[in-house]
Amino acid sequence: MTKIVFATNNKHKLEEIKQILKDKFEILSLNDIGCNEDIPEDKETISENASQKALYVFNKYKITCFADDTGLEIEALNGKPGVHSARYASEKKDFDENIDKVLLKMQGAKNREARFLTVISLIIDGKEVKFEGIVNGTILEERRGTGGFGYDPIFQPTGFSKTFAEMTMEEKNGISHRGIAVKKLVNYLNNL
Numbered sequence: 237m238t239k240i241v242f243a244t245n246n247k248h249k250l251e252e253i254k255q256i257l258k259d260k261f262e263i264l265s266l267n268d269i270g271c272n273e274d275i276p277e278d279k280e281t282i283s284e285n286a287s288q289k290a291l292y293v294f295n296k297y298k299i300t301c302f303a304d305d306t307g308l309e310i311e312a313l314n315g316k317p318g319v320h321s322a323r324y325a326s327e328k329k330d331f332d333e334n335i336d337k338v339l340l341k342m343q344g345a346k347n348r349e350a351r352f353l354t355v356i357s358l359i360i361d362g363k364e365v366k367f368e369g370i371v372n373g374t375i376l377e378e379r380r381g382t383g384g385f386g387y388d389p390i391f392q393p394t395g396f397s398k399t400f401a402e403m404t405m406e407e408k409n410g411i412s413h414r415g416i417a418v419k420k421l422v423n424y425l426n427n428l
């Protein structure tokens with residue numbers, strides 16, 4: 237079976253992809269290939285960061301691989317936290333601190349439009365193919381729900397009355413930025 241590296245050690249993301257592709261591809265994590273270093277992701281855009289991570293692994297291990305990068309882009313904050321979503325409040329990557337900072341910056345803001353963007357970069361046969369997933373929504377004035385992770389408690393996707401944190405994992409994956417990008421990736425791989 238063809239082996240593909242997913243440049244992550246996030247167990248949740250790995251299980252999800254493994255399950256979807258199990259009949260056709262063997263998905264390996266960074267741990268599985270003995271890559272234990274911190275892969276650089278210091279570019280200015282989400283798309284460039286996804287490429288940087290995938291190319292790093294490909295160049296070092298010469299194996300088909302893909303990487304993903306995600307950010308929350310808030311209109312009233314000129315697209316922030318964007319590429320800095322994980323470390324918006326501090327290097328601690330603390331979800332609660334990040335939400336508090338967004339809520340503070342958004343105090344009194346009328347325009348609460350935002351979107352999540354995921355880009356997946358796949359390096360296959362020495363060339364790069366990219367897949368994008370976007371979900372639009374609004375930033376609430378306070379948290380709602382306990383599920384999900386990251387900014388989920390304050391993000392309500394357009395057309396829904398629940399935040400991502402109030403949805404089941406299946407509901408969220410069915411409409412989310414990452415869900416959309418992953419579907420495009422899977423479709424591409426299944427048609428090879």
Ligand code: IMP
Pocket residue numbers: 304305306307308321322323329331334384385386387388400412414
């Ligand atoms: P990553 O590129 O998937 O590691 O995501 C970077 C950061 O964006 C995370 O640390 C979270 O703060 C945020 N994030 C990514 N995906 C989601 C999501 O599905 N819901 C809420 N926050 C997310």
